[in-house]
Amino acid sequence: MRADSTQREQAAAGADVAAELALLARLRAGEEAAFAELVAAHAARMLAAARRILRSDEDAQDAVQDAFLSAFKALERFQGDARLSTWLHRIAINAALMRLRSQKRRREQDVDELLPSFAEDGHHELAPKRWSEAAEDPLVVAESRALVRAKIDELPDNYRVALVLRDIEGLDNEELAERLGVSVNAAKIRVHRARQALKTLLDPHFGEPSGPQNP
Amino acid sequence: MNCVQFESAIEALRSGAPGAAICDQFRAHARSCPSCATRFAPYLKTKCSEITDFLADYFDGSLHGETRQVFDFHINACPECRCYLDSYALTVRRTRELSVASEPAPQRLIDAILAARRAQSN
Numbered sequence: 001m002r003a004d005s006t007q008r009e010q011a012a013a014g015a016d017v018a019a020e021l022a023l024l025a026r027l028r029a030g031e032e033a034a035f036a037e038l039v040a041a042h043a044a045r046m047l048a049a050a051r052r053i054l055r056s057d058e059d060a061q062d063a064v065q066d067a068f069l070s071a072f073k074a075l076e077r078f079q080g081d082a083r084l085s086t087w088l089h090r091i092a093i094n095a096a097l098m099r100l101r102s103q104k105r106r107r108e109q110d111v112d113e114l115l116p117s118f119a120e121d122g123h124h125e126l127a128p129k130r131w132s133e134a135a136e137d138p139l140v141v142a143e144s145r146a147l148v149r150a151k152i153d154e155l156p157d158n159y160r161v162a163l164v165l166r167d168i169e170g171l172d173n174e175e176l177a178e179r180l181g182v183s184v185n186a187a188k189i190r191v192h193r194a195r196q197a198l199k200t201l202l203d204p205h206f207g208e209p210s211g212p213q214n215p
Numbered sequence: 216m217n218c219v220q221f222e223s224a225i226e227a228l229r230s231g232a233p234g235a236a237i238c239d240q241f242r243a244h245a246r247s248c249p250s251c252a253t254r255f256a257p258y259l260k261t262k263c264s265e266i267t268d269f270l271a272d273y274f275d276g277s278l279h280g281e282t283r284q285v286f287d288f289h290i291n292a293c294p295e296c297r298c299y300l301d302s303y304a305l306t307v308r309r310t311r312e313l314s315v316a317s318e319p320a321p322q323r324l325i326d327a328i329l330a331a332r333r334a335q336s337n
Contacts, residue, residue: 030336032329032333035329035332036325036329039325039328039329040320040325043320043324043325044318044320046320047324048318052313061321064324064328065328065331068328068331068332069331072332072335072336073335116267118262118263118264122262122263122264122265123263123264124295124296127295128296128299128302129302130302131301133305144309145313148309148310148313149313152310152313163310167307167310167311168310168313169314170314173275188271188272188275189271191271192270195303195307196303199302199306202306202309203302206302206305
């Protein structure tokens with residue numbers, strides 16, 4: 001059973017790669033329909049990523065347009081060592097980050113007041129709140145997602161972008177460090193602090209009234 | 216609690232057995248047994264404030280060796296850190312869930328990109 005399923009997955013992946021190579025050949029030949037196909041297939045994901053980074057729909061759309069134009073120019077150099085979707089997604093992220101940096105510079109803020117505090121003996125100063133498990137009701141799920149999105153937007157840009165790139169856009173620590181222009185360790189610390197700060201912002205909404213109960 | 220039971224208690228907590236109830240017993244043993252206190256110092260001395268620093272590495276799967284053993288031990292022995300870890304994990308999970316929600320791109324944008332490409336290639 002498992003061998004059959006693996007074979008089917010491999011066959012599907014092989015078919016995807018073959019379809020992508022065929023599309024790439026048509027793009028390189030300048031076929032208009034191929035460009036329309038590429039944009040229709042990938043614009044939504046790229047726009048979602050740009051929106052999360054820029055928080056403005058207009059800026060995000062501009063970033064996606066910049067990204068596609070950069071990608072079209074770079075098509076000849078595309079080596080095929082990554083999937084087209086991954087390549088385009090990374091270009092959209094770069095375009096959005098460039099646009100964000102070109103906007104009025106904001107002073108980088110810290111999130112110290114949102115981090116957990118500890119007593120002198122190293123124990124938690126306040127008992128952490130226990131969270132209820134995620135609901136399954138679609139309405140509640142939609143509300144929760146909107147809340148998490150809103151709280152992420154409350155984070156200072158330097159932390160918000162690190163969190164978005166790592167936990168939503170799926171960049172690994174090395175890619176994240178490269179995009180942010182910091183060391184891998186600094187990138188990891190920034191994501192960790194952003195998660196902790198977000199947890200604190202979400203505590204009043206998802207945390208149960210009492211703290212942990214000792215067994 | 217003797218030294219053998221002490222070591223078993225450390226092992227039980229490291230491997231996830233619920234053990235806050237035995238914490239007082241092995242802390243008492245460590246106070247009366249300098250040999251165990253020295254041998255298992257990292258387990259006994261690591262503080263909650265240090266444990267939270269390991270969370271990102273834990274989620275990246277890059278916490279290994281003795282650090283991982285000390286982390287597992289502390290998380291199982293400390294209800295507050297267990298609670299913090301659980302809500303940290305849910306924070307990461309709920310953030311990651313946002314990646315699946317995606318609206319279609321507006322046709323206006325698609326048309327603008329294709330028009331810009333035609334202009335670019337002319």
